[in-house]
Structure formats: C-alpha cells, structure tokens
Amino acid sequence: MKIKAQIGMVLNLDKCIGCHTCSVTCKNTWTNRPGAEYMWFNNVETKPGVGYPKRWEDEEQYHGGWTLNAKGKLQLKAGSKLNKIALGKIFYNEDMPELDNYYEPWTYDYKTLFGKERKHQPVARPVSQITGKRMELTTGPNWDDDLAGSTEYVQQDPNMQKIESDIKKNFEQAFMVYLPRLCEHCLNAPCVASCPSGAMYKRDEDGIVLVDQERCRGWRFCMTGCPYKKVYFNWKTHKAEKCTFCYPRIEEGMPTVCAETCVGRIRYIGAMLYDADRVEEAASTADETKLYEAQLGLFLDPNDPEVVKQALADGISEEMIEAAQKSPIYRMAVKEKIAFPLHPEYRTMPMVWYIPPLSPVMSYFEGRDSIKNPEMIFPGIDQMRVPVEYLANLLTGGNVPAIKQALYKLAMMRLFMRAQTSGHDFDESKLKKVGLTASRAKSLYRLLAIAKYEDRF
C-alpha cells in the first residue's frame, strides 16, 4: 500500500442550472489571452448533445483514454510508446482533434459602429480571431446549448447511441442534463502517460495534473490521450495548457474559481486518500460496469487509525489527512455513494464526480393520487424523464443499479424531509432500505441543501 492524497471535486448535477458562470470566471482568470481564445478549461454542456469538442466521448474517433490489450493489460488507446516510435506516429497523429472539432474563435468588426455614415445602419460582423478574415458562424463552444439544434445534435451524442431502447426527440419526451466539465485530475492520467517530453505530471502532494510550460515541446499527444479532451494547445506559445485546479488558490486554502463562483452552489471540494499501489490493478478491471466500484475500492477510510498511521509514514501532511476526514467528496462518493465518476470506462480513474439529476414525471404518468398516497407526490425513479440508462452511460460505465440506488436515496430523503416539514408521519424503516437513518438523512440533507460555504469547501 502506498497512500497518496488527491484533491477532488463533486458536482451535484441535480442542482446545476446550466448558467456557465463557472466557464466565464475561469476563462477570464486563466485563458482570455492570445493563443488561448478557444480554450475553456471549464465548460458546460447540455446533454444529450455533442459537447466541446464535438463528440469528445466518441473514443472510436479520438482514441483517448486507456484500453485493455489482448492480454488484459492496460494500454493507451491511441497506442503504446513503441507504437509512436516504431510507426512514426509521433510525427503524424491522426487522432488529434483539430480546431474545427473545437471551433474557430471569432470577434466582430465593432469599430464599424463608430464609423462613417452609411446607406443603412452599420452592423458588426464576425471576424476570425485566427485569420482576421470575415466568417459565417456555424459552430461554437456551446452551440447546442439547451437542446439547440437538437435535430442535428442529439442523435450524435455517443451516450444516446449506446441506448438500445428507442428515445424519441419529441416535445412530450424532452429531457436534458447540464454537464459542467473540467480536467478530471485522474488517478490514472493518460495525458501524463502520453507525453513524449515528460512535461506532464501529477503533483505528489495533491494529485493536481499539470503541464510544465518550460518542458512542453508541443507534441500534443496529451490532447489525444485525454479522453475528456481537457488538454489544449496554445497556438501562440506552442505549449499544451490545461486546467490547473487553480493551484495558486488551492495552495492558499481557497477553492477553485469555478467552484467558488458556482451560482448553483453545486460544487464541493475535498481531499481523498487512496492506495496508489493498486491503481493499475483497479483500472485493469475487465468488466466496464465494474470500473466504478473498482475505483471506489481505491479510496481509504481517512478515519481508520491504520490508514492515518500509514499516511503519515508515506509523507502525507496532517492537514491533508484532516481535510480528507472532513471531505465532502468522501462522504458523497464513498460513504453515501450518490456521486459518480465521469465515464469510468475510460479507465482513467477520474477525480471530478457527479451526483445524477432527478427530473420531472413523464407526461404519461401524470394525474396521480398523491393525497391518498403521499409517496406519489414526487416522481418515481422509473417515471423520470432522464433515462437512467443515459445517466449510467455517462457516470458508471453502464452500471444502472448504482445510479438507481443513488436516485432512490435522494428521493427517499426528500420524502422523509417532506414529512418533517408538513407534520406527517413517516415510517423511518423505509430509510433503511436506501441505507439511511433519520440522522444520516438529515445530515445528508444539510450537506446538499444548506451547503454553506465552509461545508462545500
């Protein structure tokens, strides 16, 4: 056992309002400069949709992340080091996302508005920030926001394509989920493994994954290796850049910009202790639906005296251990199992986790008798608009029961709290079925709802 500490994040998608404040504050703080125009260390996507870059989840196209070879051995999907050298792929990377997969950043000829008198009212038209030439807009970093252009984009969502049952794109069955995304700061980071220059590393003290701006040679294999497409190429500096988990702030005890400025208050930051000696083993789990649980198995109970002892011996600071003990991430991901990693099937062991969303009743379940049966007041998990399979494709490698368990738990907590606030009786034995007690349900409620600044960070 080798204990390492990792800073992680949980985003409660059930609270995400899709406002993109996180993206804007992040961009203004870190990437509003030449060469970085198209970079969004943090972005928010509407699901179902193609995201940014387009269809980033299609690893048949991009070959990001890890795969198991014929021998069941973990290897980069884009090919091994040998592969790069032997096949000369280091000079030609066909899996590399191109600017068009992201978008061509633009601005406008605003100065026209101050210009000479014209025949008609002047307007500002788009101009490329790359070429300086006029352009017509056909795509952008959030082009399919709120199901925009769903006729074109919903079916292209790889998570939709994996669902076997027929989901119609019609008004009556509309559903959507917001997915804010940043670098996953993976335990098994393929970008680090992909870098021919050794410029990428995972910080020993907190697990933050960085690109050394002095060592980077611009090979861009990290861009291919990352299945989340969260490493970018700065076309001015010719270096790769990525989300730094705001380490200059984390080092000062402040949360990341995206987390602090999150208006939906959906983000939690905390520390985790894990066994770094078993990462490869866990990531090599053959069954994709078991990868989520395999990753859970890496995390160590920070309140276990043996773990604490070993952690200290392994050089983890007391502060970090204390942070792990108080960690809201540990509570939600490991203890309550309501938060899940993004696409565990990429075998990256990502460390940005998500609580799946509840959603309204489908129209054909409407008109229930909730006066006689108070439990009918909220949608049943099977009546919700967002298909559970869709969430499982996103968050558990297809493990549907795990998602259902989490949603049952959230729904039961609501029913319990409703009884409390409206003075109705509640059979507390029902809490047990979802792994809760009354006091645990109350404290989970407080963590999710009251969620004061100091509880989130």
Next chain:
Amino acid sequence: MLKSRFFNKVEKFNGTFTQLEEHNRRWEKLYRQRWAHDKVVRTTHGVNCTGSCSWNVYVKQGVITWEHQATDYPSCGANIPGYEPRGCPRGASFSWYEYSPVRIKYPYIRGRLWKMWTAAKKDHENPIDAWASIVEDPVKEKEYKTARGKGGMVRVHRNEALEMISAALLYTIKTYGPDRIAGFTPIPAMSMLSFGSGVRFLSLIGGEVMSFYDWYADLPPASPQVWGEQTDVPESADWYNASYIIMWGSNIPLTRTPDAHFMTEVRYKGTKVVAVSPDYAENVKFADDWMAPEPGTDSGVAQGMTYVILNEFYQQQTVPYFEQYSKQYTDLPFFVDLTTSEANQDHVTAGRFVRISDLTSEKVSNSEWKTVIFDQNSHQFIAPNGTLGQQYDEGKKWNLELTTEDGQAIDPALSVEATGETSQAIIDFPAFSNEGNEVVQRHIPVKTVEFTDGTTHQIATVYDLMLAQYGIKRYEGDELAAKDETDATSAFTPAWQEKRTGVKADLVTQIAREFAQTAIDTNGKCMVIMGGGVNHWFNADMNYRTIINILMLCGCVGVQGGGWAHYVGQEKLRPQEGWANITFANDWEPGGFRQQQGTSWYYFATDQWRYEEMDNQAQYSPVYKGTHRYLNNADYTQMAIRLGWLPSYPEFDRNSLSFTKDYGTTDMQAISKHVVEELKNGKLHFAAEDPDAKQNQPKAFFLWRSNLFASSGKGAEYFMKHLLGAENGLLAKPNNRLKPQDMVWRDGDTTGKLDLVVDMDFRMVSTAMYSDIVLPAATWYEKEDLSSTDMHPFIHPFNKAISPMWESKSDWQHFKLLAKTFSEMAKKYYSEPVYDLKTQPLGHGTPGQVGQPMGAIKDWKKGECEPIPGKTMPSLKLVKRDYTQIYDKFIALGPNIMKTYAYDVQPQYNELKDILGSYDEGINADCPRLDEDKNVAEAILHMSTASNGKLADLAWKKKEARTGEPLEDIGRGHADDVMSFEKITAQPQEAYPTPIGTSAKHGGDRYSAFSLNIERKIPWETLTGREQFYLDHEIFLDFGEGLATFKPSLPPQVMGPADTDIKPADKEVTLRYMTPHGKWNIHTMYYDNLEMLTLFRGGPTVWMSPKDAEKIAVKDNDWVELYNRNGVVTARAVVSHRMPEGSLYMYHAQDNEIYEPLSTITGNRGGSHNAPTQIHVKPTHMVGGYGQLSYGWNYYGPTGNQRDLYANVRKLEKVNWNED
C-alpha cells in the same frame, strides 16, 4: 554534463506503472503570477436583472482584470442556505466592456448636425437663436434626422456638446414649454444615483420622466387591483420556507440565476416544485411535475385549479384555516349589488359593491367608500373597520380587527345564506373565447333589500359570486352547476380548461389538491413564483388574478414561505425616501416634478395610436354594458387624461409657462377658474388630443442607463419613423377606418418629432447610434452608486475599481455639468423667474383616490358633471422656476426635504451638513453638498428609513398611532443603527424593517410580503381594505373582469387589411411571436459582449420547433426572415424539440447592431427583437380616481405588453449585408 533523464533512477510504484517526477517545479510560479493582483474592490452591475449581486473586481497594475462574486453576505441563519455567491455568466463577463471596442470614450455629435451648428453659430450670436435656425428650417431638420442611426458621429469637446444641449433646452422651454422635454431612464434600484441625476435635472427644469415598470409590462396590474400595492414580494431566501412551489411563467435558472439555488435546494427539504411553461424550459428540468399550457391560456389552468379548491375545500368541507383567512383578510364576505344582465332580462349579473350609504340614511362619514359585510354576531349589515372610507375618517384607528368601534367581536358571514331569508336567482357570467364570447348561467342565493333611495335590490357576497361563477354545486339537482371536475361542458372546470389550455384535467386536479392540502398542512406555505411569461400579455391581469385567487383561497398571501412571488424588474428600491426626495428635487420644490405614464406617452409620440387595428368588441362582456364605450383605445386614453386618471405631458396645446402671463395672475383659484372655463368652451385642449401638431410634440429627449430604441421600445419601427424620422421597417399603414372620435386626425405622416436626442452610455448600441449627442458614461466599475433589489434584503455599493477612463464621467457628474452650462446660459438669455402650470392626475394614496365614487364614470366633457380640478379632472399646481438657479440647487440638498416627512428630520438634515459639508453663500447656503457622487449616496442612506434606524423607528411609531396596532417592536432592533457608504462597502447591509414595505419580519427572519397585513392586521390600501377577488369599477364590469376569468390572447393578426403588400414566399408559416428573457444577455446588455456571443450562436437567433421548421424547409442555423405589420427581423433559426409547435421565441433584447443582415422585404436593415412588436393599451389599466385604481407613477397605468403577437416566418434566401 547533460544527463539523459531516461537513465535516471526514479522512484516507481503501482507496480512499475507510476514513477515519481523529480524535476524542479519552479515554472509553477507562472500561473501564480497570473493569479496575483494588486487590489480587490467591491462593486456591482446596474442592469435591471433584479440580481443586485455584490462583486469583487480584481485590479492589477491599474488594469481591471476580472471579477468574481463576493461571498460575504450576512447569513440567513443556520437553517437556510446563504446568498453567496450571487452572480451569473453575464455579470462575470462585464470586465470585457472596460477596454472593449464598443466603449464610448469621448463625446460625439451627429456629423451633419455639428456642421449646421457651427455654421449657425457664426450667423447667430445667441446660441438659442442658432438652434432655432436649424430646427425651424424643414430642410435642415430633415437632413440630420434622416441620418440618425447610419453612423457618421464626430468627436467633440464636452463643453461644446453641453452648450448645444442647453441651447436646445432653453429654446424649447421658451417656445413650447418645459413639458416638451422628456427623459427616460429605467429602474432606479439598479443604480440609484445614476437614475436620480437626470431626473433631478429634469424635475428642476420642468421636464417629464417616463415611467418604466408599466411600460416594460413588468408591473403586474393585478397587484394594485387586488392589493392596492405596486408590488411587494418575498426575498428569494423565503422560497426556502415554502412547502409547495409553482414556477408559473418564470424561468428561474435563466432569469433569476443568482437565486435559483434556493429553489433547487428547497426540494431536498421535501418541497414539491411544479413548472408551468409552454416550452420545455430550463426550469422544467427541476420540477416534479410540468404543465405545458398553450401560450397565453394560463388563466384557464388557474381556473381549473380554483374549481377544485372551491369545490373540495370550501363547499364539500370547511377548512377552518381557509375560512378564518378569507373572512378576515379578503373581500369574500363583502356584498355586491346584482343588476340586470345585458344578456337576459330575467337574469342578474354582478354590479358594484354595496356601500353603507345604500343601507342607512344616517349620516356616516365617507359612506360611499365603506363597503358592507353581514355580521353573524349582531345579525346585521355593517361596514367593518379597514375599508377605504375608514381610512379617511379623522382620528379613527384604521385596522383589520374583527371588532366594532365599541369592541364587540364581529363574525363576517361568507355567504348571503347566513343572513336569514334568501331566495335564488339566475346570474350571468361572461366566458370569453376567440370563437365568440358566451354567457354562463348559474344559480345564486340572493337577499332582497331596499336601498336608502327606495329601490329594491338583490345582493349576495363575493363568495357567493365565486361559487356561482365556477358552478360549484351547492344544492342537489342544480342543473346549472358543474357535475364535477370532469364536466367539460361547464365553464372553468379542469375538464373545461383542458380543451383550451391542452393541460390534462387530471393533472390540474392533482396539482390543485396537493396545493390546497399542503396549505392546510403548513398554514399557507405554498408559493407561486411568477413572472413575465404570464405577465407580458394584454390580459396579464386575468392570468395574475386567477393565480392570486388560488393563493388567497388557500390562505397563502402574507405567510412566510407562501403567497405570490412576482419578480419582473428590479423594483425594490430600499432606501426610498431619501432617494425619492433627491431624485425628484422635492428638497427644493416638493411636487414640482412631472411623472409621465410611459406607455401612453409612447403610444401618442410614436403615433402607434394611428395604426390601431384592435377595436374592443371581443373584450367586452356580453352580460354588462358600461355607460362609456369606445371602439378605439386612443379614445379611452383621452378620457383617462381629461378625467384625471392618467397624466399627460406635454400638457396643453400651449406653453405651460404662459398661463400666469396670459391670465395676469398667480392666484391658483383664479387660474383654475380660467383653465376650467377654457377647457369647457373648447379654447384650451390637452396636447394629447392632437399629438401630431407641431407645438404638441416632444422636442428634446434624454436617455441614460437605457437602450430604449432596441431593448424596450415596443413598436421599435414606429419609434424610428415618427419619433426619430430615421430609416425604418414599418409595414403598417395608418388605419383611417378606425379613427378615434376625440382626437385630431391629420392626413400624412408626422416624422422626426424629436429635435434633439441626448444619450449617455458606455457602449455603442442602437440608442447611441440613433442619438444626436452621445456623452461617454463611466462604467459600473468606475463610479460610486447604490444597489438593492426585491430578491435579497441588502443594500450594497458600486465603487470605483479604477477612475473613469478616457473622457467618461458618472451620470451625476454629467448632469451636474449640464446644469452648470444651462444655468449660465440662462443667466445670459433667460434670467427672469417663471410660473409653470402643472397638471397632476388623481394620485394613489392621495385624497384624489376618493375623487370619483361608486366606480361610475362621469365625464365633464359630456356634461355629466362639472370639471373640478383634483376631483373630476386633473389637479392643477403652480410651480415657480428660476432657470438661473438649476445648478445651485442641483448640487445641494435643499431644506424643503424636511417638509416631506411626517415626522421631524431636522436632526438628520443637520447631521448631513457635518457629514457632507455645506455651502457658504447663495441660495444653497448652509445646505449639505451633493456635488460628489459619494455625497449623494450618503445623503440617500441617511434620509431613508431602510438605512437609518432612527427614521424607521419614527415611521413605525407614526403608523402605530394611525392603526392602533402595536408595530414599534418591528424596528426596535435597529433604532440606533445607521448605514454609511463605508459600512456597506465593508459588507452588504440588510435593510432595516420599515413601514414602506409590507413585511412584519425582523430579527433575522426573511422578508415576507403582506405579513404586516396578516400578522399585524394592517388594512390593504384597497376599497374594502382587504385583498380583493372582485373589482367593481364600471370599466372592469364592462370588460367582464369584475371577477377574474379566462380571456384568450388577442386573435392572430400579421398584417392589417390596408398595410403594405408583401411579395409572397414559397413557404411561409405564421407563428406566435414571443420574446421571453434569454440566457446570454440582460436586455441588450451583454448581448454585444464577445464572451456571451461566443457561448451561444454569436448573433440574432429565433427558436422554433422541428415541425414548424420543416414546414418552411428550414434547418438549424439557416437564416430566416420574420415579419408582421410592425416590422421585420432577420435571424438564424435554432431548431429544437423543446419548443412547442406553433410558437417562436426570439429571446428578448437582441439588438440589431450585431450580425444583422438586410431584410429582403424592406431592403433595409433588419430590426431588433422589438421590430415586430407594438403597443396594445388596455382600458382597464387606465382607470383612476377610484381607490386602489388610481394613478401612481410605475404603480398603475397601461402596460406595454408585447406577447399577443404573430409573425410570418420564411427562409431568408439571400443574405445581404450591403455595406457600402
């Protein structure tokens, strides 16, 4: 020697899969340096988004770098989530503007005008004459007016611009009168000083300022109608006290972004959330149930719910909580006189409220204003305390105690059945439909009584009326009642509404039951968060009143965590008294300001009245006929003006400064007599009767903090044509088939009414482009100001992160400099003091509101009564103005401010002299200084009850004395507190409880509207003193709106019969044209911001359903062109299955200076989102002089609603930019 790293021995683990990186990490300082900054300044944005979020602006080496939200709001307590971190992506992108290419850096003047001006000044020594030589020359004025909007502005020195403005103003004042000068700036709460700057200037010179809340259709007319209150709502943290929330026409995540979390979080507390929205809107994602009515049919859904509540929770059982609430706090037990139905002579219909004057010949004070209940204890009809009549009884304690004057308990009967002997009548109600209005017949129990005039009347309570309207079965075998909720043939049942709204009856029934049951379980903690989606309609008040009815029936209004929560516009200016006094210059001339009703002003000034296609036939009730009906809404407006219901500036067809000279007297009585005489014999006219006459037109217009011409100019192309004389896309023709009878109709178009348009802004958007003079405004990060909202209880500041850049200045400083130039020019050219005759409508909260009794119209012009100023016509007032003193007054807090408080504020005034310093000599000697922005902020905080606890204490005591109810305890905790600018900069401060609001909450409890009325038994300012289900003014009955009822949206019209012919397209579809608020802009603010444009589609878009797109062969991102008689828009289609078929959204405020191609229909530039809109004024909104239906600025008046519209949509085959 250079060592190859591949042969280094490094620590490996995880098998050999992982190795420890040992390179030095000094490079990491790179991002640490990026993060480093020099200072962080607390400020905010002033954008009427209702957010009022506190922001930290980061500055590095004198450059603004970025902004993050403040997180240090005072806590809401341990059991409610906090307000941090309020904000949204729009606000987070503001810093882009600071150094952006749209920034207005210098003063600009329209090039053509500048050329004429420099030439004219050579010919004329007097600048006023120089101005006259341009604007009175038809060729010259046309030349620069038609160039508006086309570019060609030239940079000038500020003093040159101020000179031209002053010359124009003085010329206009002298020649036409000060009321030909107008200004528009909206929503003071979003930057109070900035709003106040120009209004103070205009109020000192006698110009008028437009209302905005009603103009924006953000004012819910239902609120004054039901509660006699402009608007009062809970702060968003109070959502967290609710157990059931319906989001009804309010897309919380988009439009209440900083507050949305209270809604998402309270779900975990077990609160059920329901969304009512025609599209799968962003808020639907969070709801447990979703009702998707056909757009504009929301009142139908609400009526279906009301049926269930009345039937199951009133008729079939008695819920003690509901019964007690409705008896004490609503008009349900009040009696209404039943008159003969227009539809059937044997049937009755609801008439006016019974007054005590009807029933007793004893002398009772204000008896015509005292409505009547039946007291079950004394078994007699009485006028209970709390009615409007009691409010005007001298020396009486005015409250809602259920006791008589001598302390006997009273018990109001809900139904007439409790009065003893009753009989049954058949009563007719209107049921409206676009297929023809119908008469609904019901049984109703009635009592027959004799009125004091000897006539016999049948009367019943409002409760009886409601049960009858809904067809609640009270007796077995009542064949006129509904069978049950599934009876689709009976009006207003859930099954009936399904046919109109498309929402399943069983869902409506379920939601209604849950809502009422939750209200029983929690004593009313059920809330409806409502907004523009239901309020921006012509019949918005029907939507609102039907929904409010549900809330009142379930005892939710005035309950913590319950009631309505209407959020449309940043309406809550907390430090009100100090602000209002400074803004309207009451500190020098109390009441000397002119507060114009925006909608009616634009209606006439932009000539939209000439294009009316809507006669009111479909709006009238089939069961009641009023005595004064007009086909044309312009005639209704004329009636409202002459009866003193609405203000109207410009006032008369002559200069308001001329009367004292002409009559040779300054005696008010003598002047009144002359005016009345001249009005009667037709020598004097209201200017509005002939708004196109040259002398009646507005001449100069100030705009600041607004982008009127795009953002809120409903009927934008009418503005372009008639007000500005600019190129436009108007396709409508004046409708001479529907001429108003009381107005002068001039053949031919009157264009370019305004001689001078002055704008202050920091960005070049359409209003700046169409103005003649543009002054560079300081941004929100470059000045001091104040901000507050109804969404949260805090007052917090704007601060300078950096000094104003280039030649920009704060609005206060700009108007101060203008006042100086103006006063100096006046000293030279217009030095004598003058008397300004000012008209004023019968105001809400003034004796004018008991001017016109019984809700009956008496028109002096028709000889039905005498014109009596202040009673049957507008009141008159003489205001002395000295144009040489404007500057001296502007920069000092005048001593007359002390006269405006009902308690002694001399100590506070004196304190301000010490805090701000005062002047040594002149007319402002010994007056506190208002020359710097910060001083003004300080004075506002010091002179307001919400920010000076001492004043709040005095105000509570005053109210306590008036009502006899203990209230002083509410403010006690803050009696020694006072806010300062420094204090609110250190941390946002929670406003102190004050009687200017209606919340009784204190001691850390959340602000809860009307809890003062409920908990402390303070009457509402309505006719009955209660919340009113029923309105009995003649016009309301005429329009079938005595009780709230479903009224469909206006029938589809794209082009009028005589409008411009349009070349047909192969494929075209007619869709509802709606402009809900969008995600990437707040009005036009941020719409031009590169970050926001990047995060969606970078230009104008319209959202439509796949089915509609298919009909016209349009694919996602294709350019389309949409038009109706009002104008044309070009935009790209966003095709999405979250849109219902038949409706199109063009999200609000897409200005047309970004990426907007030419129209193939007009050949001109496509318009803004407002191009296809027009004004539809509603006569019920004009009623005045009658209790809560009395004019107040932004309180009551016709709304600029813009939802009842349709447009034809076609593919834009050829995208043409035509940039020469």
